[in-house]
Amino acid sequence: MEIITYYNNSWKLHRKHDLKVLYGYYIYCKNDTTMYVSYNSSKPSVPPSRIVYKGYNLVAINPSTNDYENYNGKVKLSDYILSINNTWIQILDAGGYIYTRNDNISNVYLEPYNIYWLAMSNKDELMGRNVH
Amino acid sequence: MLKKIILIFSFIFLISTVYSASAPVLPASYYGTVNVEGGGVLNNVKLVAKINGEVRGSIIVKDNKFGGPSYSEEKLKIDGTQEDNGKTVEFYIGNYKSKETVIWKSGDVKELSLTFPRNVLYCKNSSYNNTSTNNSSNENNNNEKTASVQTTTIITYPDVAKDIKSEKIKEIVHNAKLIIGSEIDNNLSAKCLKNTTELINQPLEITEDCILVGGPVANPLAKKYLYDFKIKVTNDYPGANKGVIEKQIINGHTVILLAGSDRYGTKAAVEYFKTLDDIPSEPIFVEWKDGKAVKIEKP
Numbered sequence: 161m162e163i164i165t166y167y168n169n170s171w172k173l174h175r176k177h178d179l180k181v182l183y184g185y186y187i188y189c190k191n192d193t194t195m196y197v198s199y200n201s202s203k204p205s206v207p208p209s210r211i212v213y214k215g216y217n218l219v220a221i222n223p224s225t226n227d228y229e230n231y232n233g234k235v236k237l238s239d240y241i242l243s244i245n246n247t248w249i250q251i252l253d254a255g256g257y258i259y260t261r262n263d264n265i266s267n268v269y270l271e272p273y274n275i276y277w278l279a280m281s282n283k284d285e286l287m288g289r290n291v292h
Numbered sequence: 293m294l295k296k297i298i299l300i301f302s303f304i305f306l307i308s309t310v311y312s313a314s315a316p317v318l319p320a321s322y323y324g325t326v327n328v329e330g331g332g333v334l335n336n337v338k339l340v341a342k343i344n345g346e347v348r349g350s351i352i353v354k355d356n357k358f359g360g361p362s363y364s365e366e367k368l369k370i371d372g373t374q375e376d377n378g379k380t381v382e383f384y385i386g387n388y389k390s391k392e393t394v395i396w397k398s399g400d401v402k403e404l405s406l407t408f409p410r411n412v413l414y415c416k417n418s419s420y421n422n423t424s425t426n427n428s429s430n431e432n433n434n435n436e437k438t439a440s441v442q443t444t445t446i447i448t449y450p451d452v453a454k455d456i457k458s459e460k461i462k463e464i465v466h467n468a469k470l471i472i473g474s475e476i477d478n479n480l481s482a483k484c485l486k487n488t489t490e491l492i493n494q495p496l497e498i499t500e501d502c503i504l505v506g507g508p509v510a511n512p513l514a515k516k517y518l519y520d521f522k523i524k525v526t527n528d529y530p531g532a533n534k535g536v537i538e539k540q541i542i543n544g545h546t547v548i549l550l551a552g553s554d555r556y557g558t559k560a561a562v563e564y565f566k567t568l569d570d571i572p573s574e575p576i577f578v579e580w581k582d583g584k585a586v587k588i589e590k591p
Contacts, residue, residue: 161363162321162401171319171371175364186318187363188401216315252315277315 162188166218181208182288184218184275208288212244216277217286223272224289234269235289243287244280252277317374317398319349321367323359324404326385332413332450339406340384341370343396348372353385361403372396388412413450414466452486458569468548469502473511480555481505481562498542506558507551514551517542523575525551530577530591535561537568538575546571556580 163174165185179185179197187195212219221240223233237259241248250260253276259268270276278286322341326334339358340350351358351368359367370381376396383390383406390406449466456462470489472482482489482505489505495516507525508515518524523536530536535552548571550561560578563585568576579588 161361162367163363164318164321164369166316171316171369173321173363173367173369175366186399188321188399279315 161190162186164188166216168213169215180210181222182210182220182286184220186275209243210286210288211283212247212278212280212286213283214280216279218275219278219286220275221270221272222288227272227289231269233272235272237265237268237270239289240270244284247280247282247284249279249281251279314374317372319369319371320381320396320398320400320402321359321369322394322400322402322404323361323365323367324357324402324406326353326356326358326390327405327407328356328410328413329407330410332410334385334408334412337385339368341368342382342384343370343372343376343379348381367401370396372398374398385412451488453484453566456485456566460570461566461568464501464548464571465503467501468546469500471502471504471511471513473506473514476555477506477510477558481550481559484559485550485562485566498545498547501546503548503550505550505562507553510555510558511551514549517547520547521549521575523577525549525553527553529553530557533557533560533580534588534591535559535578535580536575537561537565537572537578539571539573552580560585 163179163185165172165174165183167183174185208222210219221235223231223235227233227235237251241251248261250258251270252258253271254274259265326339328334334353334356337353338350339353341348349368349370351366359365372379377398379396381394381396383392383404385408388408388411390408392404392406394402394404449462452462452465456465465486470482470486472478472489472491473493475491478489478491485503485505492512495512498513498517502513504511504514504517506514507527508518509527514525517540520540520542521538522540523530523538525536531553533552533554533556535557536549538549540547540549548565550558550565552558552561557578557580560580563580564576564578564587567585575590577588577590578585
């Protein structure tokens with residue numbers, strides 16, 4: 161089994177137990193299996209954020225409560241990139257679709273817990289949504 | 293006008309370096325075992341993976357293993373691009389290449405069994421500096437530090453005694469021919485130093501670095517070159533159960549004499565030699581006492 165993420169322009173093997181919100185991971189398994197993921201949200205905490213670097217970043221989507229109430233857990237791309245509005249270039253999903261800053265993204269939604277490649281023109285801080 | 297064109301091209305180049313057209317492709321990861329032909333243990337040696345002669349990744353081999361199948365274990369990670377799919381990955385330890393290769397495929401996680409020639413045990417890359425980023429995830433570290441890792445490669449010599457204290461003495465013993473004059477000295481002393489010895493019954497010429505085990509009575513070479521050494525070992529000197537460790541350059545070769553007035557004196561010389569950090573510049577007198585070798589003053 162292998163867990164790998166892409167951080168600061170290079171692949172990193174993830175050899176820890178915990179996975180982090182807003183980070184995308186590829187998980188290699190020899191056989192089909194079920195993976196149980198739980199949030200440790202027993203205490204009030206600051207909403208997540210992470211550094212995203214110039215170039216590609218492997219990011220993930222965490223929906224907020226109102227995303228579930230309003231969009232079945234999907235997250236509006238325009239909301240997702242609010243904190244990096246001046247530095248994001250494009251976002252690619254696993255199916256090969258690309259949305260750029262020049263596109264009309266008002267009706268583009270990102271799937272919860274999916275991974276995306278986020279291209280940045282500069283280092284910035286991506287603000288996440290409250291952990292649901 | 294030319295300046296303008298250059299500026300435009302520079303601008304296009306800068307834009308294109310911001311991000312490439314396609315997202316990064318998954319690396320391939322490998323773990324497994326390293327085998328040495330004829331047997332032998334590789335520990336703390338660097339296994340390097342190359343594609344088209346270019347180093348793409350490396351990992352430290354420990355007890356003939358590198359990485360492991362669990363996510364918590366390290367792996368030999370080899371980055372690549374879409375164009376690398378189908379290319380051959382070669383594996384090296386020092387200058388020695390493994391018999392096996394693998395075809396690079398993005399996202400592969402494979403167990404490998406690599407075989408290296410026996411000479412890999414003797415490769416001389418005694419140390420190296422490897423400046424690299426930590427292989428494990430460090431997404432919490434926003435300082436973007438580059439870890440500096442210094443690793444010392446320890447070569448295991450399968451033919452020399454494992455209880456030799458220093459790597460230098462191990463290497464010396466490994467590289468030198470061990471010459472004995474009697475099977476008794478071999479069984480009692482020499483084989484505790486190295487498992488390959490040369491038993492002689494007549495004085496030969498010294499043509500390479502060697503270690504002579506046994507005094508002039510037992511070892512014809514020790515007898516032949518007795519007067520080249522500072523201390524002349526005889527049946528009476530340095531005395532019962534006493535021996536000497538000394539070095540001389542003969543015919544341009546380093547010759548180490550481990551000899552005693554009797555067999556236990558020789559054994560004391562061999563056993564004490566195993567505890568040294570280097571070849572002594574001056575003779576050392578030793579004695580076999582209470583079942584162990586101890587250093588003594590010149591008798």
